Amino acid sequence: xxxxxxxxxxxxxxxxxxxxxxxxxxxxxxxxxxxxxxxxxxxxxxxxxxxxxxxxxxxxxxxxxxxxxxxxxxxxxxxxxxxxxxxxxxxxxxxxxxxxxxxxxxxxxxxxxxxxxxxxxxxxxxxxxxxxxxxxxxxxxxxxxxxxxxxxxxxxxxxxxxxxxxxxxxxxxxxxxxxxxxxxxxxxxxxxxxxxxxxxxxxxxxxxxxxxxxxxxxxxxxxxxxxxxxxxxxxxxxxxxxxxxxxxxxxxxxxxxxxxxxxxxxxxxxxxxxxxxxxxxxxxxxxxxxxxxxxxxxx
Amino acid sequence: xxxxxxxxxxxxxxxxxxxxxxxxxxxxxxxxxxxxxxxxxxxxxxxxxxxxxxxxxxxxxxxxxxxxxxxxxxxxxxxxxxxxxxxxxxxxxxxxxxxxxxxxxxxxxxxxxxxxxxxxxxxxxxxxxxxxxxxxxxxxxxxxxxxxxxxxxxxxxxxxxxxxxxxxxxxxxxxxxxxxxxxxxxxxxxxxxxxxxxxxxxxxxxxxxxxxxxxxxxxxxxxxxxxxxxxxxxxxxxxxxxxxxxxxxxxxxxxxxxxxxxxxxxxxxxxxxxxxxxxxxxxxxxxxxxxxxxxxxxx
Numbered sequence: 001x002x003x004x005x006x007x008x009x010x011x012x013x014x015x016x017x018x019x020x021x022x023x024x025x026x027x028x029x030x031x032x033x034x035x036x037x038x039x040x041x042x043x044x045x046x047x048x049x050x051x052x053x054x055x056x057x058x059x060x061x062x063x064x065x066x067x068x069x070x071x072x073x074x075x076x077x078x079x080x081x082x083x084x085x086x087x088x089x090x091x092x093x094x095x096x097x098x099x100x101x102x103x104x105x106x107x108x109x110x111x112x113x114x115x116x117x118x119x120x121x122x123x124x125x126x127x128x129x130x131x132x133x134x135x136x137x138x139x140x141x142x143x144x145x146x147x148x149x150x151x152x153x154x155x156x157x158x159x160x161x162x163x164x165x166x167x168x169x170x171x172x173x174x175x176x177x178x179x180x181x182x183x184x185x186x187x188x189x190x191x192x193x194x195x196x197x198x199x200x201x202x203x204x205x206x207x208x209x210x211x212x213x214x215x216x217x218x219x220x221x222x223x224x225x226x227x228x229x230x231x232x233x234x235x236x237x238x239x240x241x242x243x244x245x246x247x248x249x250x251x252x253x254x255x256x257x258x259x260x261x262x263x264x265x266x267x268x269x270x271x272x273x274x275x276x277x278x279x280x281x282x283x284x285x286x287x288x289x290x291x292x293x294x295x296x297x298x299x
Numbered sequence: 300x301x302x303x304x305x306x307x308x309x310x311x312x313x314x315x316x317x318x319x320x321x322x323x324x325x326x327x328x329x330x331x332x333x334x335x336x337x338x339x340x341x342x343x344x345x346x347x348x349x350x351x352x353x354x355x356x357x358x359x360x361x362x363x364x365x366x367x368x369x370x371x372x373x374x375x376x377x378x379x380x381x382x383x384x385x386x387x388x389x390x391x392x393x394x395x396x397x398x399x400x401x402x403x404x405x406x407x408x409x410x411x412x413x414x415x416x417x418x419x420x421x422x423x424x425x426x427x428x429x430x431x432x433x434x435x436x437x438x439x440x441x442x443x444x445x446x447x448x449x450x451x452x453x454x455x456x457x458x459x460x461x462x463x464x465x466x467x468x469x470x471x472x473x474x475x476x477x478x479x480x481x482x483x484x485x486x487x488x489x490x491x492x493x494x495x496x497x498x499x500x501x502x503x504x505x506x507x508x509x510x511x512x513x514x515x516x517x518x519x520x521x522x523x524x525x526x527x528x529x530x531x532x533x534x535x536x537x538x539x540x541x542x543x544x545x546x547x548x549x550x551x552x553x554x555x556x557x558x559x560x561x562x563x564x565x566x567x568x569x570x571x572x573x574x575x576x577x578x579x580x581x582x583x584x585x586x587x588x589x590x591x592x593x594x595x596x597x598x
């Protein structure tokens with residue numbers, strides 16, 4: 001990850017580092033209970049764009065964080081994300097059969113296993129953050145675990161799921177839709193950015209504020225583009241069932257704003273994200289690249 | 300909780316302290332998302348014997364731990380326990396309708412809410428441990444979170460659930476049955492004892508070993524008596540559906556050893572537990588009382 005790498009190469013490097021890190025931070029499939037461990041690995045490994053780990057590593061550049069701690073923080077966030085997908089796909093939630101181009105965990109294994117896989121992945125996230133060399137700076141380790149818990153729980157990601165669940169079939173306003181996504185996906189994206197930065201040093205209030213502005217812009221952009229893709233791409237490209245939001249009568253940016261206005265909003269959010277990073281200068285290069293990636297992605 | 304209280308009064312004091320602590324450590328039901336928060340409180344408050352919090356507080360006596368930190372550790376363990384019950388009761392697992400004399404969460408609310416309640420309660424456990432005054436001793440706070448994660452995850456409680464799930468309809472040996480329970484219930488009981496002791500001071504290896512011997516004795520005794528009660532008591536007394544193990548063809552101590560030998564085993568384990576506590580003298584009084592309670596309980 002040298003300074004002169006182009007973004008695509010940097011991204012591949014992080015993704016490859018993360019695959020190894022996740023494989024080593026998950027229990028071996030040979031360890032009892034083997035079926036549970038195999039299913040946990042199935043849910044996490046070899047899949048996804050690793051957007052959250054990319055954010056962790058990109059924010060790590062801001063204050064020169066070490067790779068070991070970044071890998072731990074990124075693995076923790078990715079495990080929380082993976083657990084939420086496994087549970088979200090279950091029949092009592094979204095009832096999805098396809099995820100990242102593979103059968104979902106409850107289809108490949110069974111519902112009870114999917115339930116336990118999600119539960120154990122959440123625990124594993126906190127375990128990974130509670131171990132490792134950074135514990136020498138224990139106060140920062142505690143702060144990182146607290147941040148991850150706040151972002152994941154009932155006033156973060158999980159709360160967003162609950163609001164999403166309650167909103168099916170309702171005509172949400174744009175403000176209500178934004179609040180739901182700020183929790184459901186935004187909270188964990190924000191945590192990724194802050195954890196990467198905190199892996200370098202303890203943050204000052206104005207640094208947190210600038211990173212919050214960046215995170216909330218890319219978080220909304222991510223969701224707007226998700227809705228655009230759900231309405232325009234096919235299942236094979238997405239690696240998950242396309243057109244599901246409309247079929248489920250879920251409110252989306254496209255259903256509220258229309259396709260063109262949604263795309264314009266995403267562009268505006270990208271500009272906002274770049275502006276928020278100005279105080280960090282060249283160290284924020286990868287964070288800027290990721291904002292571009294989120295808005296320009298095709299899947 | 301003075302030195303001369305009888306055990307019953309001490310126990311009521313801890314239970315009452317815990318009810319207040321749990322109520323304050325859970326998000327208010329008035330906070331968004333209100334339905335999720337209401338259901339989280341329903342799952343945790345006003346129910347159960349609080350065996351794990353009792354163990355935390357009893358072990359807290361060993362090295363003079365403060366009440367605030369004990370309440371936090373006990374609340375964290377109880378939230379993990381409560382989340383596991385909510386998920387365990389779901390249709391894809393044990394499909395139970397009655398728990399602690401009340402409708403289970405998925406019956407009272409719905410399956411999706413039960414899933415999210417369990418998820419959010421697990422997060423809340425780590426959040427509660429990552430906050431509070433004990434963070435001044437951050438290295439110990441990290442060690443406590445690590446212990447809780449190890450005890451709860453795929454090689455602890457959750458792993459025990461997976462083994463339990465895989466064992467339905469099989470003829471487990473006594474050794475296999477013990478291994479399953481050592482993870483499913485034993486790991487969290489052990490964590491309760493160690494967290495209570497660690498709330499007082501960092502533990503030496505021989506202290507951990509003695510407390511492990513105590514924990515594994517009461518852990519098994521707890522399960523043996525659970526099986527005895529499932530086979531002999533009625534649903535109203537238990538506050539949950541009685542006779543379910545036999546109906547589900549689950550292997551139990553009673554099905555393997557018979558009723559009388561199961562009772563004799565529980566008595567032996569009580570003696571073992573008392574012996575393990577000898578190095579701690581009078582400070583271990585409450586831990587001894589709890590071993591007696593576990594073996595003598597009627598529900």
